[in-house]
Amino acid sequence: MAYTCAVSALGHSVAQTEADMQALLLGAAAYSSEELLSFHLPLRYASLFWGCLQEGLRAIKPLAVMAVGEYQSPEGCWLPSFRY
Template identity: 75%
Template sequence: MKALLERGQDAVGIRLLQESFNMGSLSLYASLGFEVKEALVLLKGKFRSQPLSGVEVRPMVSQDVDESEALCKELYGCDRTRDLEYAVNDLSAWVACKQGRIAAYTCSMLALGHSVAETEADMQALLLGAAASRSEVEISFYLPVRYASLFRWCLQEGLRALKPLAVMAIGDYQQPVGCYFPSYLY
C-alpha cells in the first residue's frame, strides 16, 4: 500500500472501496491517512415492479457517451469517458431519457460499473427499465446509505443487502451530487 501511495503522490486524491467488516484493512487505510467519506451497501436481486412510464430506458450507444460524460462531470465531478466507452462496447450500459435528454445512466447492471442520475426517481426509473430487459439475471450495485428512501425502496422491491462497504479517500475528495452508485473500481 505504501508503494501504491508513493506511485500516486502527484495525484490530487486517491480513493478506494473498503469492506467495512474488515477491521484489519480499515485500520491499515486509516493509519495511512485515508478517511471514510461514504458508507455503502452492496445490494443484489431482482425488482418486483415493472418499468415506470414516462421515462425511456434503452441500451447506451456510442452517440450517448458525450451527453453521459457531461452528466457525470456535473454530478460526479470527474471524467469517466473511458469507462463509458468501455461500457458501451463490453458491458451492458443503459440510459434513461426524459424529454429527449439523458437523465441517468449505468455502465453495468453489475457492481463493477458506476451509475449516475439527476435524482433518485431517475435512478429508480433506470434500474427498473434496465432490469426488466434482464429479468432472468440478478442485478447488483453499491448504494450509498445516505439515500435512505432509495435504500428502503430497494429492500421493498426485493433486493438483499449483502455487505457494508465504505468509500475512503486521501487528499482531495469531491462529494458527488444528484444520485450515484460507485463502481468497485471507483
C-alpha cells in the first residue's frame, strides 16, 4: 500500500514497504508523459535506492535529513518533500 501527493521535490510519498514505494515510483513514471525529474529519497532505503538506479534513475545530489530536537524514525518508507 502506498500514497503520493506528487513524485517531485515538492511532493511527498509514503508506503508500507520499500517494494511498495518502488511500485509507486514505477507506476508514476509509466503514467506520466514527463520523466521523474527529482524527488528526495533518504539513503536509509538502500535497496530502493539501488532499485531506482537499476531502473535508470540517477542520483544528482545526496542530502541528509536533519531534525531539531528529538528525532523519531518513521515507520514504513517515505519520501519527504522539500519543505520537510
